[in-house]
Amino acid sequence: MLLSLVLLAGLLVGPASATAAETLLSQGKPSTASSTEEASLGPAAAFDGDLSATRWASAEGHDPEWIQVDLGTVTPISRVKLTWEAAYARAYQIQTSPDGVTWTTVHTTTSGDGGTDDLTVTGEGRFVRMYGTARGTSYGYSLHEMQVYGGGTPGGPDYQAENATLSQAGVAANHAGYTGTGFVDYVNTVGGYVEWTVQAATAGPATLTFRYANGTTAARPLAIAVNGATVDRDFPGTGAWATWSDVTLTATLKAGANIVRATATGATGGPNLDKLTVGASSGGETFVVAAAGDIAEQCTASSSSCVHPKTANVVRSMNPEFVITMGDNQYDDARLQDFTAYYDKSWGAFKNKTRPSAGNHESYDPAGFEAGYKSYFGPIAFPNGKSYYSYDRGNWHFVALDSNLFDQSAQINWLKADLAATDKRCVAAYWHHPLFSSGEHGNDPVSRPVWQILYDRRADLVLNGHDHHYERFGPQNPNAQADPNGIVEVLGGMGGASPYNIENVQPNSQKRLSGTFGVVKLTMGDSTFSWQLIGVDGQVKDTSPTYTCH
Structure with missing residues (x-):
């Protein structure tokens, strides 16, 4: 950076060029893989710019395996450079996709010999992956780095x-x-x-x-x-x-x-x-949001059994637009000194782009109701002096609520007015206590009035925590009846706290995972949304359908 202050002024009269030079597109972008040998060898290591010290490694002895990167938008691809560790691919394909579902092969080889493969390709896509079909060794597949290059935005000055x-x-x-x-x-x-x-x-x-x-x-x-x-x-x-x-x-x-x-x-x-x-613009811009609840127990990365630093690494690999928390950010009593000693050492790295909500543990602070939570997050969590707030991104309206206060009319009246005022097509709301849960806490009726308000306003998505497991529900109404015009609920209480069991499977529950720590990776479009659960080992644990906003 500059060592002294330089003040310059230039007047732009037109674009310098209509041809974009080749650009490294993949570094630091969200990545996933079919498997990971161990947590320290996750897919993000293949997109961190380090050509020798870090690497992704798949599970050993298995074909096929893949690693992919999300470039964020459909982009022309001109070159892919693979820097292999000793465990290389004998046969593999380079594939591109606009959506992570339909793939086009732009390069194929059956005679890979490791080292560095610098491949000239022609194609475009939002997602790019290396799809290995035959290992060159008895181990797995291992890449120090996968670099994807392209020519920028086509036709743009x-x-x-x-x-x-x-x-x-x-x-x-x-x-x-x-x-x-x-x-x-x-x-x-x-x-x-x-x-x-x-x-x-x-x-x-x-x-x-x-x-x-x-x-x-x-x-x-x-x-x-x-x-x-x-x-x-x-x-x-x-x-x-x-x-x-x-x-x-x-x-x-x-x-x-x-x-x-x-x-x-x-x-x-x-x-x-x-x-x-x-x-x-095609009007199809998407953005990534990371979401989890029930996060920081009183431990740090110095303990191998401490989970919240591992889920923080998952967030880091996603490079999300912002981070949503669904309550119980800090255990056990959410005191300020505990936020500082534990949460801040992991998820605190994303504090400036976190949009939190409070859980019941935030209410236990001996210093006062939600005192430590308010002191730690400040105006981030209390932008208008209240613990509930809303904000917009693209065609989405997000509502952060405080389910500790669902019995108070002030928040309920505010929610009604807030939803009446938005002109966004898509609406997502999040708080701690779920109306529907197959876990140990089960269904919490305190959330039913809020669900009814959201349902009446044709909201699309609700995210909750409280039960320490992962669960997703199909669209339903507040009475647990399947309804194509209903709300989709995601329960993401596996951010780091000790897991709970699945005890009573609820109607419309489509997927349940207990004992699996991870972070929900939401992909939000102008009129659609979907998500994946990414485990602390970097693997995709669940993939949702793609839903269209009401």
Whole structure:
């Protein structure tokens, strides 16, 4: 980063180029695998930028096996580079998919010999995987790194960062891999920005792809403002300052000139920015949300039996847009000193993008009702001075509720008004106590009035915790009757607390797992949603159907 303050100003008069250079797309992106030999060899290690010290390894002695990466949006793919450990694939395919279900093979070999395979391919997809069909050794499959490269957003003009208006940032050229005459290096302070004037022929949605490098291990967040409307985005570490990656979002542009500003919100400034690419949006943008409840017991990663640091690693591998918690964030009494000593050491890494809710254990604090929870999360959990709140992302309206207070009319009246005011097509709500559960706590009628309100407003998804197991239900009404216009419930109470048994299977329960720790990975589209349960070993434990919003 810059050692001294450089204030430069440049006026952008048009895009520098309409041709995007090859970009590393996969580093730090969410990843999954068919199996993992052990927790320390999970799939995220194959996308962390380290070519020798870390690796993914599948279970030994089994074919086929696969590892895949989620690029976040359908993208042209030009090259895939595989850096094998000793356990390589003799026969494998490189495949792409728009949805993680339907796959197209873009490369096939039956004569792999390990080492490094640098493959030129032609195709496009949101998901890219290596599908191994024959091992080259008696072990499994093991990759130090899988790197997916592509040409950026097809047809979209590039706006070089060095030609933009800059504040508390300057143009540099001391790291390789940039595409224009240089890149922008933020000063290490809050408030520096890069501002482009983007031209649009017609009004409508567009994709904004920021090519960046971040040679640190910590994300460098930016507030992205489009004509004054701001969203926050993390720019994760890319492994080295000469390793470039992309962050893409969808925004609505007006016809003519649009102001796009990327402002550093952290004390270390922003990432290095190479360019902004503007492309047409298909209206199908998706984003990933991590969700779990019942998280931090009083232990740390120094104990091999401590689970919440392991589920935090699952969240880290997802690189979600934000994190939802469904209560009982900290055991046993949710005191501030316990939040600081335990939760903060694991899930605290995502605190700034966590949207929490309270559980019954948050109410046990000897210092007062939810005192430690409020002190730890502050305005994140109490944005309007209340422990319930709502927010929007894309075509989704999210509602965080406090089921400790479901017997109080203030929250109920607020919920009715909040739902009446939203114009979003898709609605998700989350809190701690589930109306429906096959676990030890069972169904909790305290949630029935809230369910009825959500059902009447045609809400789509409810997430809960409290029972320490995983369960998903088909669409149903508040009376437990299957209903295609009903709400889908996900119970995700396996964030780290000791598991509970399945005791009384409820109607419409479609999947139940006890003793499986993990995190729910939600994929939210403009009008659809689905999820997977990702275990602490990096494996997919369950995959939901894809639902369409009401």
